[in-house]
Amino acid sequence: MFDLGWFELAVVGGVLLVVVGPKDLPKVLRTVGIYTGKARKMAREFQKALDDYAKDAELDGVKKAIETPGKVKKSVASALDPTGTIKKQLTETNEAVRDNLKEAGDTVKEASSTASDKGADAAGAADPTTPEKPEVTAKPAVAETPADNKVSAGNAS
Known part of the structure; x- marks a missing residue:
């Protein structure tokens, strides 16, 4: 509740010992214990009264339905459909x-x-899958260069 560790409790005990004194410390601790017990008893009675009121108001079924999600899902599903x-x-x-x-x-x-079958039939007739290489029937004529003309002119004289 207060999240006190051993060190904090030792500090509180030391302060109480200095403030109250060693003679009156047991009386103070007994009184604190009595009031703490009374506070716990009142809290228990209050919780019990709330539980009794919930049972009287038939909210116990709602509490159980909320605690079990599977039952809530089934009850909602059955209520809707x-x-x-x-x-x-x-x-x-x-x-x-x-x-x-x-x-x-x-x-x-x-x-x-x-559509692809019809397109393949039309394309297959006009365009074969492997392109044909053009055949070379004759070699092109070699053109004479002007140097060849001079040599042949020199031979003619």
């Missing part, structure tokens, strides 16, 4: 949505595969 029809409807709706999404996905897959 006592016959289970809402849960059943939600489950059916969830399954229907999943089925519709699956059908839509299958339809999209079929449409894309059909």
Whole structure:
């Protein structure tokens, strides 16, 4: 309650010994003990009175329900949907949505595969997968350079 350790209690005892004195210290400690006992007794009686009042007001069931969360969850669920029809409807709706999404996905897959097959047929006829290399039939003519003309002119004279 007060969070006092051994050191704090020793300090309080030393101060009491100096202030009260060794002769009157046992009387003071006995008086403090009596009043502490009376305070505890009053607290117990007050707690018991509150518990009795709660039982009379039938709040004991509420207290137990609050202390056990599993029971509270079940009681709230049964209060909101006592016959289970809402849960059943939600489950059916969830399954229907999943089925519709699956059908839509299958339809999209079929449409894309059909379109890709048609596109591949049209592209396959016009564009082969391996490009053809052009064939070289004749070698290009070598052009004469002006130096070749001078040499041939020198041979002609």
